[in-house]
Structure formats: C-alpha cells, structure tokens
Amino acid sequence: MTETQRDILSAGFSLTLIALAAFVMQRFFLPLIWAGILCVATWPLYLRLRARIGHGVLAAALLTLLVAAVFIVPALLGVTQAARQAPELANYVVSANTDGIAVPDFVRHLPVIGDSLTEWWQATLSQPHGLAHLFAERQINGFHSASDIIKLAGVGFMHRLVDFGLAFLCLFFFYKDGEVLNRQITNIGSRWFSELRWARYSDKIPTAIRATVNGLVLVGLAEGVLIGVAYWLAGLKSAVLWAAATGILAIIPFGAPLAFVSAAGVLAFGGALPAALGVIAWGTAVLFVADHFVRPGIIGNATRLPFLAVLFGILGGVETLGLVGLFIGPVVMVLFVTLWHEAQTHREDVGSPVATPR
Structure with a gap:
C-alpha cells in the first residue's frame, strides 16, 4: 500500500468516526452549543470565583447554579402566572374559534383603515371557525378542547426542560474542564493551521x-x-x-x-x-x-x-x-x-x- 493510499484510508476512517459521532450526538448539539455560549460569556466570572474560593469544582458548581437561577427564577414566575391564566386563555381561544369574535368598537372608529379592517374582521374572525382558518398552518383547526391546547403546550415545555437541564449539566463540565479543553482545541487548530493564524481567529x-x-x-x-x-x-x-x-x-x-x-x-x-x-x-x-x-x-x-x-x-x-x-x-x-x-x-x-x- 502506497503512502497516498494510506493517507486516503486514514482520512476516510477519521471522517467516518466524526460522522458517526455527530449522528449519535445530534440530539445534544443544541444544549452543547448553549452551554458553550454561556461558558464563554461567563468565563471571566468563573476565573474570579475560582481564585477567591480556591477550588475549581466548587466554583464550577456554584457558578452553574447561579447562572441557572438567573434563568430559572424568572421562568418559574412566568410559568406560575401563565399556568393560572392558561385554562381561561385556552377556553377563550376555543370559544372564540367556535363562536367567532365580535368586531371591537375601536376598530370601527380607526381612521383610514377602520372600514376595511372591520370588513375583513367580519369576514374572518367573526365567523365560526374563522380563527382556525386564519391559523390553519399552525394546526389550530385540529384543536377540539382547551385540554388539547394545554397538552400540546406541556409536551413542548417538557422537551425544552430536558434541553435546559442538559445545557446546565454541560456548563458545569465546561467550567470544570474548560482550560484542558481549550488547550486541546488550540493544539488541534495549531496543527491544522499555522499557530499565529489560529490564534488570530480563535x-x-x-x-x-x-x-x-x-x-x-x-x-x-x-x-x-x-x-x-x-x-x-x-x-x-x-x-x-x-x-x-x-x-x-x-x-x-x-x-x-x-x-x-x-x-x-x-x-x-x-x-x-x-x-x-x-x-x-x-x-x-x-x-x-x-x-x-x-x-x-x-x-x-x-x-x-x-x-x-x-x-x-x-x-x-x-x-x-x-x-x-x-x-x-x-x-x-x-x-x-x-x-x-x-x-x-x-x-x-x-x-x-x-x-x-x-
């Protein structure tokens, strides 16, 4: 086997492994990207916290919890408030779709566009199932009850919650092993490109x-x-x-x-x-x-x-x-x-x- 054939075979083997790894991990790309963005954005804060505490793992855990709290606390307040109003809103959407929505008075009195907007409203939203036809591409027409709307929203919320947890799990390990990972990436980049050119971009x-x-x-x-x-x-x-x-x-x-x-x-x-x-x-x-x-x-x-x-x-x-x-x-x-x-x-x-x- 010649050197050229050996190089081609080696390159093919490497690309195959990269493709297989990407295929296996494709579900986790988004949490990894979010964790990387958060890690890079807050890395100086992690370095200061580690210097003050003197323990890398503890600093990584504390900062991960702090960053998570920044997202979790407002999200919990919003979810709590939304959960209180969700049944009422869902019932309103269903009844509005079934019975139609009357034209508000202020729409009738709008200058210039009031008459045309009122005519459009009466032809669409005021009609039974007009809301479903308006948002047909979003599959509102398939909703038969308020519970269907809440169920769909709940599935989407749980999916995002799993991504959220994975992102912060990855963030902890990025803090903990960030310097080692950075050295490894720098070594690979410097080997593929010149050291100065890699530094310029990175x-x-x-x-x-x-x-x-x-x-x-x-x-x-x-x-x-x-x-x-x-x-x-x-x-x-x-x-x-x-x-x-x-x-x-x-x-x-x-x-x-x-x-x-x-x-x-x-x-x-x-x-x-x-x-x-x-x-x-x-x-x-x-x-x-x-x-x-x-x-x-x-x-x-x-x-x-x-x-x-x-x-x-x-x-x-x-x-x-x-x-x-x-x-x-x-x-x-x-x-x-x-x-x-x-x-x-x-x-x-x-x-x-x-x-x-x-």
Missing part, C-alpha cells in the same frame, strides 16, 4: 460572544423593564408577566414590537385606547434607541464590526439557526471580516506577525 470568538450577550441579552432585558413601566402605568393586567415576555422577545432585534403591540391590543380591547397608544409610542421610542444606537454600539465597538455586519449577523443567524443563531451569527461575521482583512495582506505574510488587519 481570539475573536470569545470577544464576539461576550459582546453579543451584552448587546442582546442585557439590552433586551433593559427594554423589558422600561416598557414594563409603561404597562404598569397603563394599568395592564399582569404587567410583570408582560414585561418579562417583552424582555425575552426584545433579545431578538425587532422582536419587542410583538409584545408591546399585543399588550396595546389587550388595552384597546378593554376600552383603554389612549393607554394603548401611549404604550405603542413609548415602546417604539425605546426600541428605536436600543436597536439603532445602543446595540450596534456595544457589539460593533467590541468586535470592530460595521453596523450592517452586526445587523446581518444577528438577523441572518436567527433566520437560519433559530434563537441560538443570535450568538452564532455575529461570531461568523467576525470571523468573515477577519478573513476579509487577512485577504488584503500578501499571501506569504498570512500567519506572520506583520500580517495585521488594515
């Missing part, structure tokens, strides 16, 4: 993830708090729950309007049209400042990405990968821009200390 990833977490998560939660104040002042029922939902949706750029427009709709249905307009105006102002100035500034300044690269990375990541794409998209754009700058250098300088991005 150093960008933690910066991009931390900047994205700060720019998306923290800013989104701040939007939820600010818009939640408007909910409370407007007298919206369950204002805290609405604020939590707004903060979660605000993590996605342009996702907050879905929450505060829905909240305004609830207020308008209750006859509080001025309060509904005030919520929309305040939410739009907060959203404009956050999405056009704060987020691009935080992410772009840290990663040195232009505004369009930040925007396309976030929106494109969500479109192709879902929620986790919020964090993967900007990382991909950072690596692409690094490659773009590297391509402007002389080919023989790639991997050299003098081949710095212009």
Whole structure:
C-alpha cells in the first residue's frame, strides 16, 4: 500500500468516526452549543470565583447554579402566572374559534383603515371557525378542547426542560474542564493551521460572544423593564408577566414590537385606547434607541464590526439557526471580516506577525 493510499484510508476512517459521532450526538448539539455560549460569556466570572474560593469544582458548581437561577427564577414566575391564566386563555381561544369574535368598537372608529379592517374582521374572525382558518398552518383547526391546547403546550415545555437541564449539566463540565479543553482545541487548530493564524481567529470568538450577550441579552432585558413601566402605568393586567415576555422577545432585534403591540391590543380591547397608544409610542421610542444606537454600539465597538455586519449577523443567524443563531451569527461575521482583512495582506505574510488587519 502506497503512502497516498494510506493517507486516503486514514482520512476516510477519521471522517467516518466524526460522522458517526455527530449522528449519535445530534440530539445534544443544541444544549452543547448553549452551554458553550454561556461558558464563554461567563468565563471571566468563573476565573474570579475560582481564585477567591480556591477550588475549581466548587466554583464550577456554584457558578452553574447561579447562572441557572438567573434563568430559572424568572421562568418559574412566568410559568406560575401563565399556568393560572392558561385554562381561561385556552377556553377563550376555543370559544372564540367556535363562536367567532365580535368586531371591537375601536376598530370601527380607526381612521383610514377602520372600514376595511372591520370588513375583513367580519369576514374572518367573526365567523365560526374563522380563527382556525386564519391559523390553519399552525394546526389550530385540529384543536377540539382547551385540554388539547394545554397538552400540546406541556409536551413542548417538557422537551425544552430536558434541553435546559442538559445545557446546565454541560456548563458545569465546561467550567470544570474548560482550560484542558481549550488547550486541546488550540493544539488541534495549531496543527491544522499555522499557530499565529489560529490564534488570530480563535481570539475573536470569545470577544464576539461576550459582546453579543451584552448587546442582546442585557439590552433586551433593559427594554423589558422600561416598557414594563409603561404597562404598569397603563394599568395592564399582569404587567410583570408582560414585561418579562417583552424582555425575552426584545433579545431578538425587532422582536419587542410583538409584545408591546399585543399588550396595546389587550388595552384597546378593554376600552383603554389612549393607554394603548401611549404604550405603542413609548415602546417604539425605546426600541428605536436600543436597536439603532445602543446595540450596534456595544457589539460593533467590541468586535470592530460595521453596523450592517452586526445587523446581518444577528438577523441572518436567527433566520437560519433559530434563537441560538443570535450568538452564532455575529461570531461568523467576525470571523468573515477577519478573513476579509487577512485577504488584503500578501499571501506569504498570512500567519506572520506583520500580517495585521488594515
């Protein structure tokens, strides 16, 4: 057997093992990715906690519990509140689908679009099973009782709960063995590429993830708090729950309007049209400042990405990968821009200390 044949056979064997491992672990990719994102984003905090405690395993366990609590406590409050209102909401959906929904008075009096919107409402939502036809692609037509809706929601919740637990289990081991894993990845990367070139790319990833977490998560939660104040002042029922939902949706750029427009709709249905307009105006102002100035500034300044690269990375990541794409998209754009700058250098300088991005 020649050296070329041996190399081909060895490469095929390696690729087969990688493909089999990916096939076996495909169910766990999403929890692993979330654990990796959380680990990278909070790694400096873990190092400080380990230095103070002096025990790596204990520090990993404590920080894992702390990070989990940040997610669990608001989620439990939201689930508790939602569970109290779920039967009432489910029965309303079923009865609205069976009997139709009458046109609200404020819809009839809307300027310009009031007449056409009223006509559309009467032809669809006011008709029996009109709601089912409107959302036929979401299989609402198959629901026959409120228990069916709750059962479907419960299955989805349990599926997410398993992913949630696996993610934090992985996060503990990432903290505990993170330095060893990082050395192993660095050794492999340096062997496949030049050491300097691997360092140039790998150093960008933690910066991009931390900047994205700060720019998306923290800013989104701040939007939820600010818009939640408007909910409370407007007298919206369950204002805290609405604020939590707004903060979660605000993590996605342009996702907050879905929450505060829905909240305004609830207020308008209750006859509080001025309060509904005030919520929309305040939410739009907060959203404009956050999405056009704060987020691009935080992410772009840290990663040195232009505004369009930040925007396309976030929106494109969500479109192709879902929620986790919020964090993967900007990382991909950072690596692409690094490659773009590297391509402007002389080919023989790639991997050299003098081949710095212009």
